[in-house]
Amino acid sequence: MQRLTLEHLNQMVGVEYILLHAQEPILFIIRKQQRQSPAQVIPLADYYIIAGVIYQAPDLGSVINSRVLTAVHGIQSAFDEAMSYCRYHPSKGYWWHFKDHEEQDKVKPKAKRKEEPSSIFQRQRVDALLVDLRQKFPPKFVQQKSGEKPVPVDQTKKEAEPIPETVKSEEKETTKNVQQTVTTKGPPEKRMRLQ
Structure with a gap:
C-alpha cells in the first residue's frame, strides 16, 4: 500500500x-x-x-435544532409570564391582574428604612469612641503664617505660648457627659466600659 x-x-x-x-x-x-x-x-x-x-x-441539523429551541424557549417563557397575570372567576370571567401595585407598595417601606440607619444608642456609642480616640491621638495642626511655608505645631510650640487649660477642661467635661449618657442608656451588655 x-x-x-x-x-x-x-x-x-x-x-x-x-x-x-x-x-x-x-x-x-x-x-x-x-x-x-x-x-x-x-x-x-x-x-x-x-x-x-x-x-x-456542527452539522445543519444541530444548528437548526439549537436555533428553534432558543426561539421556542423565549415564546414559552412569554406565555408563562402572561399566564401568571391571567385570573378567572365564575362570576367575573377572565381578567388581567398585574403586580405593579404590589411592587410599588414594596418599594415604599425600603425608602423608610433608609431614613433612619442607626439608633440613638449607636450614635452615642460612636460619638464616645471618637472622643476617646481623639484623646488618645490628638490632631497635629499645621499653622501657616502669611507668605511663609507651613510649619508643624511641634516647632511653633517652642516659640509660642502654652495652650490654655480651659480648652482641655471643656473637652474632659464633654467626654464625661457623653460617657454618663452612654452608661445610663442602652442594655447593660452594650454599655461603655469605663477604664
Whole structure:
C-alpha cells in the first residue's frame, strides 16, 4: 500500500479524511467522508483547526435544532409570564391582574428604612469612641503664617505660648457627659466600659 499514487486512494472505498482548505499558519479545514466509489462520497463531519486547537463543526441539523429551541424557549417563557397575570372567576370571567401595585407598595417601606440607619444608642456609642480616640491621638495642626511655608505645631510650640487649660477642661467635661449618657442608656451588655 505504500508508495502508491493518489489515484489509487481514490479507487478505494471506506472512511477517509481530506484537507479541504488550508491557510498555512492558522487555519485548516478537514472533512471526514465515506467514499463509496471514485466519483461518489458522503460527507460525515467537518473539522477545523485554528491555532493548533481542533474543533468539530456542527452539522445543519444541530444548528437548526439549537436555533428553534432558543426561539421556542423565549415564546414559552412569554406565555408563562402572561399566564401568571391571567385570573378567572365564575362570576367575573377572565381578567388581567398585574403586580405593579404590589411592587410599588414594596418599594415604599425600603425608602423608610433608609431614613433612619442607626439608633440613638449607636450614635452615642460612636460619638464616645471618637472622643476617646481623639484623646488618645490628638490632631497635629499645621499653622501657616502669611507668605511663609507651613510649619508643624511641634516647632511653633517652642516659640509660642502654652495652650490654655480651659480648652482641655471643656473637652474632659464633654467626654464625661457623653460617657454618663452612654452608661445610663442602652442594655447593660452594650454599655461603655469605663477604664
